[in-house]
Amino acid sequence: MKFYNRTDELAELASLYGQATTSGRMTVLTGRRRVGKTVLALESAKQHKHIYLFVSKKAESLLCQEHLEEIRRQFAPPLVGEIRHFRDIFLLMIELSRVERITLIIDEFQEFFSINPAVYSELQGIWDRNKATCQLNVIFIGSVHSLMHRIFQDQKEPLFGRADRIMFLKPFSIKSIHDVISDHGHADPQTLFDTYAVTGGLPKYLELLAENNALGRAQMFDFMLRPFSPFLNEGKNLLVEEFGRDYGTYFSILELIASGKTARSEIESVLEIHTGAYLAKLEGEYALIDRHRPITAKPGGRLQKYYISDNFLSFWFRFIYRNLSAVETGNYDYIRQVIVRDYATWSGRVLERFFHELFAQTGRYNRIGSYWERGNKNEIDLVAVNDLTKELVIAEVKQNRGRINLVELEKKAHNLCMEFQGYSISYKALGIEDIGDYLLSSEEA
Numbered sequence: 001m002k003f004y005n006r007t008d009e010l011a012e013l014a015s016l017y018g019q020a021t022t023s024g025r026m027t028v029l030t031g032r033r034r035v036g037k038t039v040l041a042l043e044s045a046k047q048h049k050h051i052y053l054f055v056s057k058k059a060e061s062l063l064c065q066e067h068l069e070e071i072r073r074q075f076a077p078p079l080v081g082e083i084r085h086f087r088d089i090f091l092l093m094i095e096l097s098r099v100e101r102i103t104l105i106i107d108e109f110q111e112f113f114s115i116n117p118a119v120y121s122e123l124q125g126i127w128d129r130n131k132a133t134c135q136l137n138v139i140f141i142g143s144v145h146s147l148m149h150r151i152f153q154d155q156k157e158p159l160f161g162r163a164d165r166i167m168f169l170k171p172f173s174i175k176s177i178h179d180v181i182s183d184h185g186h187a188d189p190q191t192l193f194d195t196y197a198v199t200g201g202l203p204k205y206l207e208l209l210a211e212n213n214a215l216g217r218a219q220m221f222d223f224m225l226r227p228f229s230p231f232l233n234e235g236k237n238l239l240v241e242e243f244g245r246d247y248g249t250y251f252s253i254l255e256l257i258a259s260g261k262t263a264r265s266e267i268e269s270v271l272e273i274h275t276g277a278y279l280a281k282l283e284g285e286y287a288l289i290d291r292h293r294p295i296t297a298k299p300g301g302r303l304q305k306y307y308i309s310d311n312f313l314s315f316w317f318r319f320i321y322r323n324l325s326a327v328e329t330g331n332y333d334y335i336r337q338v339i340v341r342d343y344a345t346w347s348g349r350v351l352e353r354f355f356h357e358l359f360a361q362t363g364r365y366n367r368i369g370s371y372w373e374r375g376n377k378n379e380i381d382l383v384a385v386n387d388l389t390k391e392l393v394i395a396e397v398k399q400n401r402g403r404i405n406l407v408e409l410e411k412k413a414h415n416l417c418m419e420f421q422g423y424s425i426s427y428k429a430l431g432i433e434d435i436g437d438y439l440l441s442s443e444e445a
Helices: 007-019 037-045 060-074 086-096 109-115 118-133 145-153 174-183 189-199 203-211 217-224 234-258 264-271 276-283 311-328 332-362 406-412 414-418 432-444
Strands: 025-030 050-054 102-107 136-142 165-168 289-292 305-308 367-373 377-386 391-397 424-430
Touching (some): 007 025, 007 037, 007 165, 025 145, 037 050, 037 136, 050 060, 086 102, 109 145, 136 145, 174 189, 174 203, 174 332, 189 203, 189 332, 189 432, 203 217, 234 311, 264 276, 276 289, 311 332, 332 367, 332 377, 332 391, 332 432, 377 406, 377 414, 377 424, 391 406, 391 414
Parallel strands (some): 025 136, 025 165, 050 102, 102 136, 391 424
Antiparallel strands (some): 289 305, 367 377, 377 391
């Protein structure tokens, strides 16, 4: 698949490379697996001298031997003896960068926690002594969010404060997903939404589906639910390393959230444990869930719900992990029937976020969210506010727009409107058929 999007990220990386003429630059590129971190780093460096080193789980001496061979293949390093420590590999790259500007890409940097944790303090000392006198543009890539956060953002860790930029790479925007599927003959709004809902805009998933002619909804599910499908164990592969031995509890919480148990009280009533610490880590340390509050909520308000911010993981926990026994017995037809039965309900919540993102991309509103009152009364799917022009949009979102009653929407919005006296208010019914109009508006923005 060709390279899409990432214009802002490429510009930032190009700026840092330019600054490396006067002194070393350090960039941290993080984000979940399959989001395209490695592809982005290599794309940014393809026009100039660079080297890519992958940190695989092996003895440090073997890893250094592999890296030294790659350096010798691309450069003419001074003669050195046997290198058994990564700090010496890093020092060698520092010395080479005194002669010419070099981008050094180190992938899966968090793996040194299991190989040799002393590497982080060793690199800190080397960087502090040599940054001002070298031309090394180093990019550290990591996929285990909690560990990369610890390495570079924990004040107790040696590399804290050393990075010039910490870039968290997000999935593709709706417009970029549309570009991908249009290039593969699927430009219709329904396919755009289904692709967004199931892949969450992860480039690797889009690539897999496109290469296997599986971008329509039926073809997508056929490809995902078959023997040897790369999607069946994907959630476990992504998260077991993040969570460690507590992964069972975290998985149970995520399964409940994906199934519609979005309040802490609902989760705790099922699991019969206190989940505050787990939810806090899922939100902060692992960046997997978000708190959702009414748009009029005051800071610290207790009226809130949780949702899984990664669409694919929400889909995986709702339909695949929840039916793991059927996966293990190869009963994919059963899972397909469950999806056919429940997809509309599950994806209805995703459609709300889809329109939130479309509205955000227009650049016309400074606040976008939802609204509800205690007891989940008077729920409103989308509220968009422009506090400068005093405009308020109140919308109901359904896959079938014809099922929306605007008169009832106005009644539900009575208390909400009291919070926005003096604003011009418009009520909208939004469905799949409206996606094209808002997509065009976001492109114009």
